[in-house]
Amino acid sequence: MIIVLKPDSTQQQIDALMARIRELGLRAHLSQGEQRTIVGVIGEEEKLQAQPLQAMPGVEQVLPILKPYKLASRQMHPADTIVTVKAGSNGPEVKFGGGHVSMIAGPCAIEGEEVLAEIARSVKSAGAGILRGGAFKPRTSPYSFQGMGEPGLKILRDVGHSLGMPVVTEVMDPRQVALVERYADMFQIGARNMQNFDLLREVGQCRKPVLLKRGMAASVKDLLLSAEYVLSEGNSQVVLCERGVRTFEDSTRNMLDMAAVPNVQGQSHLPVIVDPSHATGRPDLIPPMSRAAIAAGADGVHVEVHCAPEKAMSDGAQALRPPQFDALMKSLKAIAAVVGKTFH
Amino acid sequence: MIIVLKPDSTQQQIDALMARIRELGLRAHLSQGEQRTIVGVIGEEEKLQAQPLQAMPGVEQVLPILKPYKLASRQMHPADTIVTVKAGSNGPEVKFGGGHVSMIAGPCAIEGEEVLAEIARSVKSAGAGILRGGAFKPRTSPYSFQGMGEPGLKILRDVGHSLGMPVVTEVMDPRQVALVERYADMFQIGARNMQNFDLLREVGQCRKPVLLKRGMAASVKDLLLSAEYVLSEGNSQVVLCERGVRTFEDSTRNMLDMAAVPNVQGQSHLPVIVDPSHATGRPDLIPPMSRAAIAAGADGVHVEVHCAPEKAMSDGAQALRPPQFDALMKSLKAIAAVVGKTFH
Amino acid sequence: MIIVLKPDSTQQQIDALMARIRELGLRAHLSQGEQRTIVGVIGEEEKLQAQPLQAMPGVEQVLPILKPYKLASRQMHPADTIVTVKAGSNGPEVKFGGGHVSMIAGPCAIEGEEVLAEIARSVKSAGAGILRGGAFKPRTSPYSFQGMGEPGLKILRDVGHSLGMPVVTEVMDPRQVALVERYADMFQIGARNMQNFDLLREVGQCRKPVLLKRGMAASVKDLLLSAEYVLSEGNSQVVLCERGVRTFEDSTRNMLDMAAVPNVQGQSHLPVIVDPSHATGRPDLIPPMSRAAIAAGADGVHVEVHCAPEKAMSDGAQALRPPQFDALMKSLKAIAAVVGKTFH
Amino acid sequence: MIIVLKPDSTQQQIDALMARIRELGLRAHLSQGEQRTIVGVIGEEEKLQAQPLQAMPGVEQVLPILKPYKLASRQMHPADTIVTVKAGSNGPEVKFGGGHVSMIAGPCAIEGEEVLAEIARSVKSAGAGILRGGAFKPRTSPYSFQGMGEPGLKILRDVGHSLGMPVVTEVMDPRQVALVERYADMFQIGARNMQNFDLLREVGQCRKPVLLKRGMAASVKDLLLSAEYVLSEGNSQVVLCERGVRTFEDSTRNMLDMAAVPNVQGQSHLPVIVDPSHATGRPDLIPPMSRAAIAAGADGVHVEVHCAPEKAMSDGAQALRPPQFDALMKSLKAIAAVVGKTFH
DSSP: OEEEEOTTOOHHHHHHHHHHHHHTTOEEEEEEOSSOEEEEEESOHHHHHTSOGGGSTTEEEEEOOSOSOSTTBTTTOOSOOOEEEESTTTSOEEEEBTTEEEEEEEOSBOOOHHHHHHHHHHHHHHTOOEEEOBSSOOOSSTTSOOOOOHHHHHHHHHHHHHTTOOEEEEOOSGGGHHHHHHHOSEEEEOGGGTTOHHHHHHHHTSSSOEEEEOOTTOOHHHHHHHHHHHHHTTOOOEEEEEOOBOOSOOSSSSBOBTTHHHHHHHHBSSOEEEOHHHHHOOTTTHHHHHHHHHHTTOSEEEEEBOSOGGGOSSSGGGOBOHHHHHHHHHHHHHHHHHTTOEEO | OEEEEOTTOOHHHHHHHHHHHHHTTOEEEEEEOSSOEEEEEESOHHHHHTSOGGGSTTEEEEEOOSOSOSTTBTTTOOSOOOEEEESTTTSOEEEEBTTEEEEEEEOSBOOOHHHHHHHHHHHHHHTOOEEEOBSSOOOSSTTSOOOOOHHHHHHHHHHHHHTTOOEEEEOOSGGGHHHHHHHOSEEEEOGGGTTOHHHHHHHHTSSSOEEEEOOTTOOHHHHHHHHHHHHHTTOOOEEEEEOOBOOSOOSSSSBOBTTHHHHHHHHBSSOEEEOHHHHHOOTTTHHHHHHHHHHTTOSEEEEEBOSOGGGOSSSGGGOBOHHHHHHHHHHHHHHHHHTTOEEO | OEEEEOTTOOHHHHHHHHHHHHHTTOEEEEEEOSSOEEEEEESOHHHHHTSOGGGSTTEEEEEOOSOSOSTTBTTTOOSOOOEEEESTTTSOEEEEBTTEEEEEEEOSBOOOHHHHHHHHHHHHHHTOOEEEOBSSOOOSSTTSOOOOOHHHHHHHHHHHHHTTOOEEEEOOSGGGHHHHHHHOSEEEEOGGGTTOHHHHHHHHTSSSOEEEEOOTTOOHHHHHHHHHHHHHTTOOOEEEEEOOBOOSOOSSSSBOBTTHHHHHHHHBSSOEEEOHHHHHOOTTTHHHHHHHHHHTTOSEEEEEBOSOGGGOSSSGGGOBOHHHHHHHHHHHHHHHHHTTOEEO | OEEEEOTTOOHHHHHHHHHHHHHTTOEEEEEEOSSOEEEEEESOHHHHHTSOGGGSTTEEEEEOOSOSOSTTBTTTOOSOOOEEEESTTTSOEEEEBTTEEEEEEEOSBOOOHHHHHHHHHHHHHHTOOEEEOBSSOOOSSTTSOOOOOHHHHHHHHHHHHHTTOOEEEEOOSGGGHHHHHHHOSEEEEOGGGTTOHHHHHHHHTSSSOEEEEOOTTOOHHHHHHHHHHHHHTTOOOEEEEEOOBOOSOOSSSSBOBTTHHHHHHHHBSSOEEEOHHHHHOOTTTHHHHHHHHHHTTOSEEEEEBOSOGGGOSSSGGGOBOHHHHHHHHHHHHHHHHHTTOEEO
């Protein structure tokens, strides 16, 4: 950590700062420049990151040198983490990371067994690896459809497992974690809950993989710090998901930060996938953004599919129809081959 | 609701759309313009807002006419709501809204009885109405101080009530609501939990006032929809809080959207206050932004105060010291008088 | 255009609005709903877009139905525009759009003949179509290198044409347009000048193609309106360029809005390319973002290349080295083949 | 400047970096920490800011210590600059800064002598110091009214000076600077041209004051760097103007960054005013935001006023009517008194 002093800082202020650093068991190195005096701190930077040194008299700015996350960082764990999602305890597996690319597909919300089964069969035959569907829906308005709850979870599991597909579904409330764990093969933490730290800790104590979506105002660093919450509880099976952030552009629902894919991969060993459905909110943009994601090196894609989007109970306007999804999978496989990866 | 059709929409598509609207028990009015065909829908717009009409073939755009919230809207409730916060069951009261302006002050985190009591006495004597302090802290990093938990809640209540001040503290987890309710006079929902809908419902079922902070990527409309979650559960005592949103400007922690104060007041009857401490993260900006908030018509201000910011366990770098707070209160009272309001 | 009236609008206000619309030679259609009265306007919406109807008493909101640009819109011109850039008056051609994909490459700034020639030979042999280099540099600080001016332009043209490559360079001042036109084969309008309307008009009166970069706070609609300025002066040879917008994410220079590629292509017939160098500012992110751009359907890519980035006089930190560029071109050609396009 | 090396940097890379720094005539101080090696550079940091050290092998990050602007910084010039605007060569003066607060008011565009004179009389009698009006209008669409040009400038000067008011008007093109200088008492550089560096240099060579508006994606640092362009050409009479930046919030035109007022004042000696008309685009928000600006310590306010907003040729929807303006001025004077300033 580097501490820059104000041009008019006094010797007394400098002494107080140096004493404080020593109190914390660290060493300080003072460097008197022509225009500024600078203090370099040697030792465990973490001890200092929690200290409000910025508030000490005479201090102009505090510059951290190390990244604030550890378990999620590639420096601590240079090899790619491969996350494996299994359909039930003995079912087929799907992998993300280390060259493995997978597709998660399904409707926004679970609406009933028949509708879900039809969608599931179509995405399975096109090449999707995991079936998604929401039973608890985080809706901006209290008057929107809030999901089927446990009966929906049961339908999701039964439909998915009957086709040999692992299933993923969102959990929103720490009190629902045990319930969701009974049915789902992978937890999804939605964008609105990326910094719901109690929820992160709760899924961190489970042993099923977690799909962690980036919040709408979260930086890449924030996303990795949220992953750190899960990892620090002992659950190392985390897949990150870029799904767009909020900006002034109003012709798409959010702005898909495609550069986050290689950006995360440079800093972390965790797999990262892209959700172009929520990122753009527009079916015409989902296929090109899915192709771009794979070309950018993403470890997977997450797409909403519905057989009758105009009748969907949630977010229908952004779902692909099965024939569109089928055509998309073909081009994704070709691009994956170019970047040296294989869908499975 | 207005539905604009694509220039190349077919008669069959138009017929299907009209049939769909009638199916929902609504009336449609078709208007064939020179460049576009437009359908106006007459009836309860809410029925339609949940429908993915955007996904129907031939539809170009869907324009809602009514606002998506009701209970929070000024149209439904033209008079200002006055929110009353009471210290315990029979203690002194503090009010927000309808001409009442109040100051919430205290440390970021509760660190111990002595430290809190010293801060509380100083802010009380300067004119603060409510004492704040965090016992459960939402920290971006799992390695930061996470709060004292229940013992902190007890200290907060004891210190506040002994001075006749109601107390407010953050609740982060639906499972903690009952616990926090035992000690606090007002719940705070933090920015990161503004769309934690299960938590909103839980405090909506309580009968203590709620301080709802705007999320970092939340629009004014989103904030009012989150308030709607609380109101729709039966709790009408909600105070909204502008605390900055996330933008590209990096010399302040967030960007304080001061215009949100009159903007919210035009659309809603709920009181709205400003938190310049979290919005700016810089003590030099807190006094001018507090003054601006009162001049803009805010129903209160929320400021962090610490006797030794350089030793605070959380967010010390942004706290005011008691003498700064005292000077600030004097100027706030003078500005409140200009805009026809009184601190109490 | 749809005009929504306030719930408490009076008959007199409605009459005044209707009279105003008729005055403008348009027809109005009044629709009295249960909750709102709405006026649909029939006729040339453009006449109304310039009118401050929003300021009329009783008006709640004004909703435009048509897009505000025409010449740039795909509706007016359904076929893709192919922009052809020629090296001098009789030299080799490079094309963008309609299935043609091209690479623009070169250093940020022209620093001298020898340096430029070395870079140019390397990018040419790797497959770049157009050579870029800045002679007039828009620098945030007045103390940064501002470019070589006319001698730089001459070097650029001589080096490019000797290799059969058309050249593109930025023009920043309407007074320089004639000068730049003498040397360059394509004008570049930088992000900071996207709404420098006098400059847009000036290049609109020339007959050389224009590379128009998106501004840092410009929406896709704003970009198309700026293109409209050029087109409306008679110059139809405009290539749009996505180069990132400004957001809260601080680990990349800007946020590359990859979805803008298909988004623009849906709304406009003009070619659109991507500049990952300025968008990300990080060499490690440029290859994956270039691949993503081609997979997303971009009509070209714009990349900065320098033989010794650590000695570059401008933006060296973000330049690729020739061997990196060479490897990149190979993968781009393979992805272009998947999406049915060819580099030339 | 501090240079942080990668954990795996080699001795050879470190030597090359040290050699490079010495080549530039600077001294380097190497500090080997437990987790990172850091190089502190002593000497003129400016020499280094232009150097792409980030591109050198082994370098992880480069942290500047000093601010990149000088003439605009308060450190170089601790006392407030007072900017004086005079009506013609011998007319009445208006001042900004150093305790002087002034109001700039008038229509968005000059539409004719009679309309302007009526507005001018009303704002003058309410207490405005400077008359504004646009003769050259930067319009997003080429089909919007572009201003009256020179005849408008003449009307503005004649109307303003006949009432003893200095006049300010926007200049958009370096070729118009001499023309505008003949008529105006103060140049306005609009938000879209904040980084039109040729235009900044041109007004920097004049000796009339400059009103420099913040760009829609400009940070406070960028604004000060743009002021530096004007100052470095010898014109020290610059008034900065906060007018909102672009964010996701769509219920106001832009987001007014009120904290920029004290933020700029802490870093720079230049006066700073607020334009709530363009920042919010809504007449209901202009009075509270004007009051907040004065309470925040702004050196002035800039407001659009029109006698018949519903007939204005540009931006009518956001103009105040004269009686609203008159009431506003009364409250602004009262708030100015509280913060120890006087309108004149």
